[in-house]
Amino acid sequence: MKLYGIPLSGHTHRVELFLQLLQLPHEYVQVDLANGEHKQAAFLAKNAFGEIPVLEDGDVTLADSNAILVYLATRYDVSGLWLPRDAVAAAQVQRWLSIAAGKIAGGPATARLVNVFGAQRNLAAAQTMGAQLFTVMEQELQQRSWLAGEHPTIADIACYSYIAHAPEGGISLKPYPKLCAWLAAIRALPGFVPMPVTPVGLATEEM
Structure with missing residues (x-):
């Protein structure tokens, strides 16, 4: 699992925080926003909007921090507490x-x-x-x-x-x-x- 973002991004942090709370091993890949890495073809292939964060989990690539939280809770939280089913x-x-x-x-x-x-x-x-x-x-x-x-x-x-x-x-x-x-x-x-x-x-x- 790879998380693309920067440490000063709150959107990235909310995903990093949830990954840690779920104890999910992952690699943190820092994106060079200052030099426009997020607007280059390689990153745009991950998120066409050119925004962080992006999560890669096997053959799944997801953008948008809230969508990523929903994905992680649905897929990895067996307790069902983080995203209730009710x-x-x-x-x-x-x-x-x-x-x-x-x-x-x-x-x-x-x-x-x-x-x-x-x-x-x-x-x-x-x-x-x-x-x-x-x-x-x-x-x-x-x-x-x-x-x-x-x-x-x-x-x-x-x-x-x-x-x-x-x-x-x-x-x-x-x-x-x-x-x-x-x-x-x-x-x-x-x-x-x-x-x-x-x-x-x-x-x-x-x-």
Whole structure:
């Protein structure tokens, strides 16, 4: 199994984290984004969009971090806990996968993209979206410890990386104690691996 990505990518990290939690042996292949390796023919043959991460597992090649999480949970999690088979529980997980691809990507991930990589995005709008999202999550986590039920699922894995690193985008986590407790619970899972911290934004104060 091979995972193609970079250490500072939250999308890559969520896959790396889940591979480690499932104790699945794999090779980490770092893609040279700075020199455009992801836009060259060899990589485009793996993902025509030229984006990371990509997972190769035998004759299976998959792109999109959330799709990869679904694949790994379905194929390798015999417990069925990471992606429940029950219709309602599965829908709850899917809700958070959609939030990861929407509000998290547009909020804390985009704010971090501006501060860490110098991307030309609306930083203030991304920070506002992140704060609004965290307010809702704080309320929901008053009722339970995990996002989609009483135990961790791929919903938590999909949402963790960019929320944990929101201070790099200038979005404080201090106003959200339940959210911080949820982050700590993920870090306490056996096999957890962190994503490198970049000292920008509020990171030097909060991380």
